[in-house]
Amino acid sequence: MRYTHMGAGLGLALGALVLQIPAAAADDSDVRIDPWNASPGSTVTVSTSACDPDADYGKGWSEVAGEFHLFEGDEEGVLTGRFQIPEGARPGSDTVTLKCPPLTKVTETYRVTGRPPSGSVNAGFGPAKDTGTGLALGGGLLLTVAAGGVLWMCRRPHDNRA
Numbered sequence: 001m002r003y004t005h006m007g008a009g010l011g012l013a014l015g016a017l018v019l020q021i022p023a024a025a026a027d028d029s030d031v032r033i034d035p036w037n038a039s040p041g042s043t044v045t046v047s048t049s050a051c052d053p054d055a056d057y058g059k060g061w062s063e064v065a066g067e068f069h070l071f072e073g074d075e076e077g078v079l080t081g082r083f084q085i086p087e088g089a090r091p092g093s094d095t096v097t098l099k100c101p102p103l104t105k106v107t108e109t110y111r112v113t114g115r116p117p118s119g120s121v122n123a124g125f126g127p128a129k130d131t132g133t134g135l136a137l138g139g140g141l142l143l144t145v146a147a148g149g150v151l152w153m154c155r156r157p158h159d160n161r162a
Contacts, residue, residue, distance in 0.1 A: 031098065031108035039113050040089045046070070046081050046108075051100035053077035058100030064089050064112055070100060085112060 030050035038044050044062075048070070051058055058070035058079045065083040073080035079100060091114045097107045 031096070031106055033096065033108055033110045037111045037113050038085055040085050040087050040115055043082055043084050044110070046083075046096055046098065047073055047078050048098050048100070048106060049075075049078050050098070050106045051077075051079050051104050052102055055079065055101045058098060060099075061097045062094055063096075064094040070098065 030048055032047045034045045034047075035042065044065070046060060046068075048058070051070075053076065056072050056079075058081070060068045060070055060081045060083070062068065062083055065085055068081045068083040070079035070081040072078075079098075081098075085094075089112050091112055093109050094112050095107055095109045097105065099105050
C-alpha cells in the first residue's frame with residue numbers, strides 16, 4: 001500500500017514537470033516586450049532579433065498605440081522600438097506586429113493592465129486625511145494601552161514568591 005501512494009505521488013510530480021515543457025519552449029520567441037504587463041501611460045520597449053542582422057530599420061504596429069519605428073538596439077542584430085500606451089487604453093491584450101527586411105513579419109501579444117491605484121481608499125468612514133488632532137488622539141490611546149499593559153505585568157502575582 002505504501003508503494004502505491006509513493007508511486008502515485010511520483011507520477012503526479014513527473015506529470016506536472018512534463019506539462020511545463022511546452023510553456024518553457026514557447027518562451028523561445030524572437031520578440032521581447034518590456035514590460036509584459038503595461039499600464040496606460042507607460043512606455044513599452046519592443047526588441048526583435050528576427051530581422052536580417054544587417055537590417056538597421058523596421059516598422060512596428062500596436063493595436064492599442066498605433067505605428068512606431070524600430071532602430072538598431074544596443075546588441076548587434078537586434079532592432080528596438082518604443083511606444084507609449086494611451087491614457088484611455090482599456091485593460092486586455094494587445095498584439096504587436098513587427099516588419100523588417102527581408103520580408104520578415106513577426107507578432108507577439110502582451111497585456112495592458114488597468115491603471116494602478118493612487119491615493120487612499122475610501123472605506124466608508126470618511127476621507128483618509130491625516131489630521132493632527134486624530135493622530136494625537138490615536139497616539140495617546142496607544143500610549144495609554146501600553147502603559148496599562150506594563151502596569152498589569154508588573155503587578156500580577158508571581159508563582160515563585162514566598
